[in-house]
Amino acid sequence: MKRRRGEGTVCKRKDGRYEAAAYVHTPTGIRRVRRYAATRTEAEALLVELRNKNRSGLLSNTKEQKLGNYLDYWLTIAKSKLRPNTYSGYESIVRLYLKPGLGNKCLARLSVADVQSHIQSQLKLGVSTRTIQKQRLVLSTALKRAEHEEIISRNVARLVEIPQYKPKEIVPWNANQLRIFLEYASNDPLYPIFVLLSLYGLRTSEALGLSWQNVDFDNKVIQIRQQLQYHDKSFHYSDLKTQAGRRDLPLLDIAQKVLENIQRTNSGPLPDLIFKTINDNPIDRRNLLRSFKRISKEAGLPLIRMHDLRHTAATILKDIGVQARDTQLILGHAHITTTQQIYQHSGIAERVLILERYEQELVSISASSRQLQPSSDILEQETSKNNFGSSRLIQATNLRLMSPAL
Numbered sequence: 001m002k003r004r005r006g007e008g009t010v011c012k013r014k015d016g017r018y019e020a021a022a023y024v025h026t027p028t029g030i031r032r033v034r035r036y037a038a039t040r041t042e043a044e045a046l047l048v049e050l051r052n053k054n055r056s057g058l059l060s061n062t063k064e065q066k067l068g069n070y071l072d073y074w075l076t077i078a079k080s081k082l083r084p085n086t087y088s089g090y091e092s093i094v095r096l097y098l099k100p101g102l103g104n105k106c107l108a109r110l111s112v113a114d115v116q117s118h119i120q121s122q123l124k125l126g127v128s129t130r131t132i133q134k135q136r137l138v139l140s141t142a143l144k145r146a147e148h149e150e151i152i153s154r155n156v157a158r159l160v161e162i163p164q165y166k167p168k169e170i171v172p173w174n175a176n177q178l179r180i181f182l183e184y185a186s187n188d189p190l191y192p193i194f195v196l197l198s199l200y201g202l203r204t205s206e207a208l209g210l211s212w213q214n215v216d217f218d219n220k221v222i223q224i225r226q227q228l229q230y231h232d233k234s235f236h237y238s239d240l241k242t243q244a245g246r247r248d249l250p251l252l253d254i255a256q257k258v259l260e261n262i263q264r265t266n267s268g269p270l271p272d273l274i275f276k277t278i279n280d281n282p283i284d285r286r287n288l289l290r291s292f293k294r295i296s297k298e299a300g301l302p303l304i305r306m307h308d309l310r311h312t313a314a315t316i317l318k319d320i321g322v323q324a325r326d327t328q329l330i331l332g333h334a335h336i337t338t339t340q341q342i343y344q345h346s347g348i349a350e351r352v353l354i355l356e357r358y359e360q361e362l363v364s365i366s367a368s369s370r371q372l373q374p375s376s377d378i379l380e381q382e383t384s385k386n387n388f389g390s391s392r393l394i395q396a397t398n399l400r401l402m403s404p405a406l
């Protein structure tokens with residue numbers, strides 16, 4: 001059946017492919033847009049898609065854009081909006097995984113099956129579940145932008161199924177283990193940093209980014225206002241992770257002592273920075289991590305991540321009875337659920353103590369009930385005495401026989 005004027009055409013090319021063409025609205029006005037397919041059926045479907053998109057008011061590009069090219073374009077936009085470390089992570093995911101696996105796919109025709117096939121191939125190659133989760137997150141974020149720009153009509157990354165990520169269980173140190181660590185670290189040049197990480201549960205970047213103007217010795221206050229980040233081959237101050245991260249903390253005696261013992265200098269790339277190397281450069285967190293692992297090993301302690309000192313602080317605060325809301329404010333979490341569900345932990349020792357107290361409470365209630373309440377026999381005797389002037393036991397069945405109403 002011949003198509004009417006304006007409905008577009010489908011024809012076979014000399015190279016064996018089929019071409020679907022129609023006049024539609026594009027960013028540069030009404031243009032004849034061509035799409036190519038291996039079969040006539042696929043070309044017919046592309047033509048229908050062009051017409052439907054045009055009727056809906058969506059613009060079509062004159063050329064089919066590859067996903068890899070769009071990801072490059074999206075990264076240039078995202079760079080000004082994302083934190084440097086976040087952008088670096090996104091860029092590596094695009095460069096190492098998404099462009100090699102899906103970069104040649106047509107953006108407008110990217111399907112759930114395409115992305116699902118990519119995920120399955122990644123699993124066969126042994127890529128971790130966490131990395132696959134990051135791939136879908138980055139792809140979904142990019143496609144959300146394409147959807148907003150009306151290049152695509154749906155975000156296929158959201159429909160892809162991936163294996164569930166199961167993070168490793170975190171077992172933070174207890175108060176005694178933390179005390180042992182600080183004793184072993186007391187002679188290390190980085191000891192003041194470990195004190196702040198342990199005492200306040202600071203993020204590593206927050207501790208390394210402290211400046212002298214953030215410490216008020218007169219009013220005994222530490223102000224958390226920025227963090228230290230490394231990007232573009234140099235160290236920079238950057239904003240905190242969340243607005244809730246901006247917080248004032250009391251300058252406790254142990255923290256004041258270690259800070260007062262630091263020799264203050266006004267040189268280096270960040271002159272007001274508190275923690276510096278002997279060359280007045282900022283402390284590299286990788287060097288801090290090496291010292292943390294070495295000291296933990298020397299002390300014979302279970303090996304944990306340095307970030308787990310934040311979990312340790314949150315858990316100890318819980319164990320000594322500090323309210324979750326107060327712990328949230330100390331740690332600088334935006335939501336109290338983050339504090340309770342992620343950072344506060346309970347070990348078997350704490351559960352034993354809690355259940356033993358619970359058991360004692362039940363035993364005391366049970367004993368108290370037996371002592372205060374008379375037995376059923378005594379109650380029955382008292383009832384009989386009051387009703388019939390005798391202490392003789394009367395069964396319920398006998399009461400029914402004696403009462404005309406029963």
